[in-house]
Amino acid sequence: MLEETGLEYRVTDYDLVKGEHLRPEFLAINPVGRVPAIVDHAAGQPDVVVCGTAAILQYLAEKTGLLLPADLAGRARVYQWLGIVSSDVGPAFSGQFVFNIIAPEKQPWAMAFYDKLCLRMLGALESQLGRSRHLAGDDYTIADIIAYPVAAVSMKRFPGTLDGHPHIARWATEVGARPAVQRGMKIPR
Numbered sequence: 001m002l003e004e005t006g007l008e009y010r011v012t013d014y015d016l017v018k019g020e021h022l023r024p025e026f027l028a029i030n031p032v033g034r035v036p037a038i039v040d041h042a043a044g045q046p047d048v049v050v051c052g053t054a055a056i057l058q059y060l061a062e063k064t065g066l067l068l069p070a071d072l073a074g075r076a077r078v079y080q081w082l083g084i085v086s087s088d089v090g091p092a093f094s095g096q097f098v099f100n101i102i103a104p105e106k107q108p109w110a111m112a113f114y115d116k117l118c119l120r121m122l123g124a125l126e127s128q129l130g131r132s133r134h135l136a137g138d139d140y141t142i143a144d145i146i147a148y149p150v151a152a153v154s155m156k157r158f159p160g161t162l163d164g165h166p167h168i169a170r171w172a173t174e175v176g177a178r179p180a181v182q183r184g185m186k187i188p189r
């Protein structure tokens with residue numbers, strides 16, 4: 001989003017394995033200690049602090065007047081997909097990762113539960129992208145920005161390919177060709 005808007009920014013890396021995100025300095029920025037978060041030093045005094053992908057995208061879209069429809073119904077469609085990706089698709093993939101990759105003991109029931117949940121979430125994205133060029137309609141918006149890493153990162157791990165989801169694949173190719181997306185996906189370097 002920062003690349004799309006052309007806003008100036010500086011990246012601060014947090015090593016999650018070392019627990020750097022649980023230090024008091026970061027908990028003051030995000031009380032639940034999760035990345036991403038931003039501090040907008042150009043907002044006037046005091047700085048504006050925003051944490052959580054959906055809230056950050058909405059804040060930056062409102063700040064710049066970019067990538068969010070002007071009409072209320074169009075914005076509602078964007079908010080709906082921001083919510084679905086952050087509170088339904090994201091947690092499904094988190095659970096899938098926890099039970100398939102980092103759980104010390106494999107629990108087949110939990111693994112099957114999260115595999116099925118991920119596929120259900122991908123089915124919803126696939127159907128929607130079969131109906132419209134972008135996630136919230138014809139135009140590219142912050143809904144596409146929040147969803148793109150699902151195709152570019154999460155689906156590469158599970159299900160391992162985009163082959164079973166041709167509409168997601170078509171859309172991911174188009175979004176992934178945007179120069180700003182290509183620059184953004186390299187961050188942190």
Ligand SMILES: N[C@@H](CCC(=O)N[C@@H](CS)C(=O)NCC(=O)O)C(=O)O
Pocket residue numbers: 016021033034035036051052053054086090
């Ligand atoms: N709803 C959050 C989820 C963010 C999230 O899960 N962040 C992970 C990394 S991708 C994190 O910071 N995990 C560290 C932890 O929970 O200790 C968002 O999208 O902003």
